[in-house]
Amino acid sequence: MPGLKQRAIELYGWFERRIGLAGPITEAAEHPVPSSSASWWYVFGSAAAVILVMQIVTGILLALVYTPSAGEAWNSLQFLNHDLLLGWFLRALHGWGSNFMIAIVLIHMTQVFLFGAFKFPRELTWIVGVFLLLMTLGMAFTGQVLRFDQDAYWGLGIGTSIAGRVPFIGAPLVHLVLGGPIIGGTTLSRFFALHVFVIPGILLGCVALHLWMVLHLGINEWPMPGRLVRKSTYVQEYASITHKTGIPFVPDAAWKDAVFAAAIILAIIASALFFGPIGPSGPPDPTIIQTAPKPDMVFLWLYALLAYLPPKLETPFLLIVPVLVIGGLVLLPLVAGEGEKHWSRRPVAVLMVMMIAVSLGALTRLATYVPWSPIMDAWSGDPVPPKFLERRTPLEHQGALVFQEKQCRNCHALDGVGGMRGPELDAVATRLTEDQLIRQVLQGGGNMPAYGSALSPPETTALVRFLETLNGNRIPARDPSRVLIRKSETVLKPHNESLTSASQ
């Protein structure tokens, strides 16, 4: 056996003499890192790199079968999902890998920001990281398009509608994105090229640069309150920390990265197994208009934002804010390259992270139940709850029919069921008087269309009678002038019906 071992060493020596990489690789692996940096907080970057490798491998495997043709892409996904052994699992791994990738990249970015790692001399590492984030989002969007289904088709429509808002170059931009004047065969082909060649190529180049800079400059030390970064002294201070407390990256620090990466890959596998592949939804057939397109989870916040922004602010917002945000992120290390690193001394930084996280979280949550979208089949699918129909006159029943038939329910809920675009109407009669109801129905306003041309006078009367019964067992709203008139009528005709029953 010693002979065999000797042979193996000789063989290794033969290759190493010609390649000569073992030395630099070992040196890089064993380079000293501050012992404080061998922390569980420092594992996210390497986890993102591991997911990237998984995405590349699963992506290549999917490309063995996927057909990047507008006419066949959807069918090839169905084939992957249903006909090919474990095709569904590979699709699920790639889809969930994408979700985890974005989550980990965002966590990594937050950690790096809160630990002040973007400060001197690691400014460029951060800036390259910002581009990596943008390219990760680019991969998510182009990947969503490659899942050439209904959502992808209309998602492209949304994307180009945004591009079409750019002043002066809007039209050419739309044509450039779509590869022609309209969504079709050339569109999918160019998104395939972007997703498989262009963005991954740039992404890998940036990852290499990002990693090289981490090695070259050393990993950020654990920040200490009061230990300020100064360009004149930092390099020396870092060298002394590494010298005093340094431990070899492999294995003393890297084992945590390895354990976390394994846990993340395991989580992706588990998600893939439990939740299965993401889509495809219906075929990319624009003639099927019974659809409510929705973007993937990563872009849900944007979908929500576009519902809540005042319409006139949308275009400026869409065009200016991304430039400001990206510009801000790129300039951050150049503006704040020195000073305090520790989060406890950077309240604005902590507050910003919290604010952004809460905003994105809240918008994403809202987009899961889209309160701003009319429920297109509520008028025919959700009957008026019986409690609103008991002890009602025929006219009021007729009004309930009008209420359903004219699609009011698509935007207005009754008893919690129906659209949330407009207010729930369970107790509308306590808010609006008869006259106000008539005016609102006929003329619209406050984001409600006018129904004047869609309602005949008898329909309007019936509808308003029905709406007046929706008082939630509280006192209905009354017009004071009406009350006065009724009072005077009561005085004049004491045998008339009472005021309460009159207003019912």
Add this chain to the structure above:
Amino acid sequence: MKIAILLNGIVGVFLAIPIIGYLLGPLLKKDSSYNYWTPLGSLDQFPVGETRLANYHNPVGVAWDGQTGTIPCWVRCVATGKFQVFAINCAHLGCPVRWFPQSKLFMCPCHGGVYYQDGARASGPPLRGLFQYSYKIAGDQLMIKAGELPTLSTQASVAKPEHSPCQG
């Protein structure tokens, strides 16, 4: 060495011009060449006073468009020989609007844009009414000028509807 750099520069430019031309090809067409008169169906499919869904085949498509080559639109026959042909795409972000004949409204499922029967904006985030195709009648066929995805900046053939905010 300088000559070598110059030579490579010249070759580079020669190579770059066709590459850039190829990439920007979709932009260099004139707007008019995107849209062609396309048949939508015979006139008797569109009764007066009704708004109906019609499909046309994308005149500027390619053979591998698949299902994306057939595009829907809403046809409103206002009076005999008088039509309004609305793009399916909401003027907000391009989602497919649906027609509800009972309430005489187009509603968008995405962000709740609503339009009246004449395409005018009724409520929600859209800044304008529905996009309209130019139409003409050839024999018993209704033709529209189509080919380009209507967005706020690509409306070469897409006329703005007359604005009539108050229907009451």
